[in-house]
Amino acid sequence: MTQELSKIGTLIDQLIGYDPKLRYESISKIKLIAKTIGPKRTREEFIPFLNKIPFDEETKTILLLVTLLSEFVDLVGGEEHTHSLFPILLRYATYEDTSVRDQVIKTLTVLSGFSPNKEFSKHLYLFFKKLCFKKWTSSRYTACGIIPILYKNINEKQKEFVLKLFTRFCKNKSTLIRKIACQTLSKLILLFDKDLLLQYALPKLKQFHKDNQDSVRIQTIEVCVSFAKHLQDEQIILNEIIPIYQLLAQENSWRVRYLASKSMCSFSKNLNDNIILEKLLEPFLNLLADDEPEVRSVGCTQLYNFCELIKKHPKVIVERIIPKIGDLSTDSCEFVKSSLAVSIIKISPIIGKDETLTNLLSHQITLFSEESAKINLPLIRNLHYVAEVIGIEPLLDAILDSINRLSKNVDWRNRVEIIKCIPLIANLFDTGAFNEHLIDLCFSWFTDIVHSVREEATLMIKKLIETFGKKWGNEFVIPKIIELSNNQNHLFRQIAIFTFVKLAPILGSEFYKGDVIETIVKLGEDPIPNIRIYLINSLIELSKYINNDEKEILKKLLESLQEDVDRDVKYFATQTFEKTQKKN
Structure with a gap:
């Protein structure tokens, strides 16, 4: 104390x-x-x-x-x-x-x-x-x-x-005070009754949206959203609030247009779809074609949500929105296309199979052909949206090309991200198709030069076994890992040990005998001391999932390693042996 x-x-x-x-x-x-x-x-x-x-x-x-x-x-x-x-x-x-x-x-x-x-x-x-x-x-x-x-x-x-x-x-002369006042108004609206909304708050909104500073006018967008959310009177919103929002969407300041585009769905979700079509569709389409790439980009992130709001009118989406998507898919700005990639796949369930194949698929393929990981990764992460509508076949070549490009990306973080996507993609393939198109690529990541990529590959394989079953793991995975344990590069032999340990909980004792145990014993004789130490430190975890006969083999391996020529190996073998004895 x-x-x-x-x-x-x-x-x-x-x-x-x-x-x-x-x-x-x-x-x-x-x-x-x-x-x-x-x-x-x-x-x-x-x-x-x-x-x-x-x-x-x-x-x-x-x-x-x-x-x-x-x-x-x-x-x-x-x-x-x-x-x-x-x-x-x-x-x-x-x-x-x-x-x-x-x-x-x-x-x-x-x-x-x-x-x-x-x-x-x-x-x-x-x-x-x-x-x-x-x-x-x-x-x-x-x-x-x-x-x-x-x-x-x-x-x-x-x-x-x-x-x-x-x-x-x-009314303060300070722009900063008027700005915070406008922010405050958007919160106060949610506390006002209808009389105060109309007699007090609405005149303030009209005052602010004409302010000579764009840093104040930009705050009025959130005020409009609060009105649409809280005021239960569509006619007043139609006559008073929407005209102000339309003007904000046409502002000279791109920052105001940016926030108007970003908030379009938040504002629209409290309105019926007919009002959206009549009053807000055109402003939204104009924002998608804005001169500023930042405005087009944020509009693209809102595309799916906007289409969701008018999903009862798929014909409007096909005739009015998809042509804009065609222009955006070939936009000169990468950020616009990467934002579009977030939405373009998700729209397929809204418009259905025929319209996707006829009108949208070509734009999706166009984006898949882009070299940028920022464009390809969002497409792959959301593949299930389009797959459940048209299947995987129409996009198969584009998907495989995209995955292959990402697997060779110079930035290892992008390689990690595509590896994380593989288990999601696996759910869209049957075992035969996956083995035909992707299994070799999956195992190529085990010999990547970056440790984080190799480690993520192991976690991916674990998830794939959970998807395809233990039999698939025993037939296709275990032989590859045994082959990896014989690689000339000691770092790849180390990842083989790591993989054996990670797979043990899901494969179980029936698979961890015979060739696997022989491989582990062989790794205990590896010429690199660090590999022997890494194996020693993995044995306690591995022994939780194997039978008594195999445990005896590992015990003998530990006993032999206590006499190793390398003192560090001897030290860790002794420590591990003592721990296993205490547990027994």
Whole structure:
């Protein structure tokens, strides 16, 4: 206990020390300090102490402190004492860096979830007023940001006061304040009744979407989404909200168009499909053909979800959307095509077999022919969507070419990713077709120059045996691994041992005898000491899945290795032998 208190004392000293690295480390352990000294001392001594940390401390240190305070509810004695954290949060609510003020808002949001009581609301209201009446932009920024937390837990008179102040924030000269006010409006809408939505929130939306700063206008997109989600009146949405969203989708600022495209499905999902077709299809198609590749790219990621919203109208998808897909599949920007690859395969179940074969398949094949892994990998990961509609045959050559290209990709991470896809692809093949087209490629990865690729190949083979069965594993896998154990490269012999161990739980004792045990014994005589050591360290795990006769063979192998010429091999053999004896 004395040693622990000494450690805590050191951490507290470091909090006000000169070394910024030590201060950061100590900040990361403030929960430990609070837990050790107890809730009362945390409230009365430790929180005030933390409040004295230099205000010009590094931003990342202050961010960490403010973030950790959201986890202090129990450490200060429960929800009735949560307000004891307010003085320190009030201090950083005016911090110069916006990221710190944003974190103060997030922390207060978390604390309000733990403490939805009148006492908390009372203190939060006082917190809000203190911030409002400071002259600094930073304090008003935070005050505006916490309004949604405050609003739902105060009385009508206080709500009226808060909304009056919020109106001022909406008209503030500072772009930063108007921006946070617009963000706040999108959250407040979800708390308003219909009258407030129409009389208070809607005029604010109309004001913001005409703001002269695009950083403010871009926030109105989320406000439109909140209106569509919360306002249960399609006619008002049709007449008031959709026209604003249409204008945002045609904005001069590409950043606004980007977010309009990204949010299109979130906005549309609360509307009926006829409204979507009539009012939003054309803006969405225009965004897919936007001059900026970033806008086209994010639109492509939304393609499947948008088609899902209008799936009752497959003819519209075929006649209006698929021609755009044709243009996008040959786009000059790789990012656009990689985003399209995420959606293009998933559309097949929506339009059906005939339309996929007639209108969509050629565009899918076009993307498969691309050299880029960023395009090919999403296509392969989602193959099951199209396979369940048209089968694998129409795409077979394109798929195999794509897999072969990825298997030789210069970036080993891409080779790992395609290996991870093989078990998914295997579900689309019968055993004969898989053996014909892919089994040799699968085993080629066992001799890759990168260890992570070889290791992933082992995990892949394990999953393939689970798919095709033990008999397939015994017939096609085990002979290949035995062959690998005789490879001239000792690294490949090592991966053979790794594979034997990984496959043991699913193949079981019936397969781990005869040739396999002979191979393992032979590896115990490998000329490379590291291989013998690796085998020794694998024997305990392997012995869990073999019969007693084979265990005796391994025991004799361990005994012989205790007399090995290499002292490291002798050491590990002795250690392993002792462990096996204790278990027996």
